[in-house]
Amino acid sequence: MYSMLEILILAAGKGTRMRSDLPKVLHKLAGKSLLGHVVDTAHELGAAQTCVVYGFGGEAVPQAMAEDKLTFVLQADQHGTGHAVKQALPRLSDDSITLVLYGDVPLTHTTTLQPLVTAAGAGKLGLLTVNLTHPDGYGRIVRDADGRVRRIVEHKDATPTERAIHEVNTGILAVATRYLKRWIAELKNDNAQGEYYLTDIVALAVRDGVAVEAHQPKFEWEVLGVNSKAQLAELERIHQNEIAQALLDAGVTLLDPARLDVRGLLTCGRDVTIDVNCVFEGRVDLGDGVQVGANCVLRNVTVAAGTRIDAFTLIDDAAIGEAGRVGPFSRIRPGTTLARDVHVGNFVEIKNSRIDEGSKINHLSYVGDTTMGKRVNIGAGTITCNYDGANKHRTVIEDEVFVGSDTQLVAPITVGKGATLGAGTTLTRDAPAGELTLSRAKQLTIMGWKRPVKQKKED
Ligand code: UD1
Ligand code: CA
Secondary structure, eight states: OOOOEEEEEEEOOOOGGGOSSSOGGGSEETTEEHHHHHHHHHHHTTOSEEEEEEBTBTTHHHHHTGGGOOEEEEOSSOOOHHHHHHHHGGGSOTTSEEEEEETTOOOOOHHHHHHHHHHHHTTSEEEEEEEOSSOTTSOEEEEOTTSOEEEEEOGGGOOHHHHTOOEEEEEEEEEEHHHHHHHHTTOOOOSTTOOOOGGGHHHHHHHTTOOEEEEOOSSGGGGOOOOSHHHHHHHHHHHHHHHHHHHHHTTOEESOTTSEEEEEEEEEOTTOEEOTTEEEEEEEEEOTTOEEOTTOEEEEEEEOTTOEEOSSOEEEEEEEOTTOEEOSSEEEOTTEEEOTTOEEEEEEEEESOEEOTTOEEEEEEEEESEEEOTTOEEOTTOEEEOBOSSOBOOEEEOTTOEEOSSOEEESSEEEOTTOEEOTTOEEOSOBOTTSEEOOOOOOOOOTTOOOOOOOOOOO
């Protein structure tokens, strides 16, 4: 009957128990705001319009979500969920279905929501309910003798008999917008909280002969909201566990699925192994056979097949080639590309550089703004001096160069193919290809020199 879907996200609440200046829905779960998760769900469901009702925190919410093509409606004072929906009604089309979601309920699966949308499309009211062991505080679902939903009664308005009901309202529902507009206009606030309850539309639907179809989520946590930091932490673990289980199902070896954090999208090839306490942020792609050691942080990184990232390595915005070795204790910064079979060892920092096939930087070095050729060997303690205090300059190191230990390359500078730089060199001019270049004070020995001895104090 209806097909166009519009999604309304209620997000005006203050979230007092978060004890934070940040609006509740902007707190992050798995690196993304709670509201961001709900917006993603709306996009996945194919919403023609997603409308966010905001209030607490002023423009912080629209500003944070500026890139998401959303409609924002301000609910300056909060007089209940029915009042919140009312603010958005003029923005919704009469011919659509409205699905109501909540900015602080981040983990609902689309497969849980789809049946509600389908019910609404068939002219019914789709309602998401859940059976809770401890239903205190929630609206209760009142059914008749035939098991049909009749109405919802809020905890504060409920009789002791009604409070004994364990089936509760999640708040999530879908219905034809035309009906929603009619019923919202009829809401009254003569209840225990003096609020306009969205939940009262259920009784109005029953009155108007609109069937109410209740569905339940597969998992209880899909409908859990965040009201405190403790609940946020709880949902974070649940979500992380879900991600870890999916990786295990896909054949990834996780040394401990409880000690993994994915804050974005992690994709893995075959036979990938991830040791404990690794954090993956943004988009990370690990190729076949990649091994990630303990305590690594990878942010917007691709790692090609067969490469090993050893413990305590931090990689940020970089592409790591195949069959390589990085770490332990390496830091790879934005703009870095490592070709195949590159080795980067402990206490090496690389920034905005391209390192070609087979090159090795194994110990204690800084390589910045550098273009390095194939099969280069960089000795321990090498530093590219890329910054003159005002501008950054490039260092070019051609194929098969050998750089001795403790060398500084003062950029802009080029080291020609096959050149050797002697240990301790401070290179300030280009080094010619194939030759040994070094800058070094001549070694001398002062024969018979004596160390000073401590003078005896006279007292
Ligand atoms: C609501 C439901 C209750 C359900 C429970 C599930 C009503 C009247 N009651 O109760 O049946 O069991 O959710 O969690 O709907 N909000 C606004 N503007 C407002 C009021 C609320 O945007 O004026 C938003 C809040 O930010 C929050 C959500 O709506 O995200 C729910 O509001 P809340 O006050 O927590 O609802 P409850 O009273 O718990
Ligand atoms: Ca309330």
